[in-house]
Amino acid sequence: MNHSVLLIEDDAELSAMLRDYLQEDGFTVGVAGDGERGVAAALSGEWEIAALDVMLPGIDGIEVLRRIRATSELPVLMLTARGDDIDRIVGLELGADDYVSKPCTPRELAARLRAILRRSGERDSAPPVVSAGQLTLYPQTRRALWADTPVLLTAAEFNLLELLVRHAGRPVSKDFLSQQALGRPHAPYDRSIDVHLSNVRRKLGPLPDGRSRIQNVLRQGYQYIPE
Structure with a gap:
């Protein structure tokens, strides 16, 4: 089963590299290059999960997450600067599902996305109540x-x-x-x-x-x- 992921990332070179790897790994990938477009895409209902960079032009990733969580429980994986504990904690407090420190390898990102999706989708074997x-x-x-x-x-x-x-x-x-x-x-x-x-x-x-x-x-x- 192919999964769909929205990359909200302003670094065009990085997002292209991640998109190519994730597509080869079986994901359907969309890219939004700024916060406003990221919010609109995340709330469109088209994507199963979002990978959201904290550092974005215009509205930053924390505000993007806040706007997503105001109306949606879409799983969100935050991309944070290595060692930036404040952004991680604020993101988790606002409802991010997990985080990956940048720079990260595409393989690590794909594995973390699949882990979140797997935990979100393990329903058939679960007890009803x-x-x-x-x-x-x-x-x-x-x-x-x-x-x-x-x-x-x-x-x-x-x-x-x-x-x-x-x-x-x-x-x-x-x-x-x-x-x-x-x-x-x-x-x-x-x-x-x-x-x-x-x-x-x-x-x-x-x-x-x-x-x-x-x-x-x-x-x-x-x-x-x-x-």
Whole structure:
């Protein structure tokens, strides 16, 4: 099955190289060279995933992501400068599914895109319902309900929450969460999981006693606390 990816990248030489590699690797590829066109293309419904450069002319990648997330849960992979932790964290807080540091190889980009798409599309073998208390997840349709009210989650957020709910009441390691939800090994100093789960905490709200529903267990990972 061919997947479709939108590259939002202003470097014409780089985008041409990435486009050629991804097309040879089986992707259908579109390119938008600035933020305004990137937003319009991302919201067109034509693409399965977007690879978004942070540094863009006009509106930057962070603003592009903000506008996409205002109306769409399209998976988004951010392309960030190596070592630029602020852009990565802000992007993840706004709902980016993952990031790749530039310069990156086309092979690495393709692998990361496929990992996100695979996690987003693993539906056939998933159980129809996963639940804990008032939270109900429907993996086959990627829907989340809290007491019958929809909870809007990105692909990465849904994957992480589903894993924690399946192991409700037990700690789940960051290594396991990263491999199963993000499709890559957990690296030292990588805060992706922490930021994604911070977003999920905010969307679910606290327990009646004020504690977080998702707790960090020292040296063991994260744990979902069912009511």
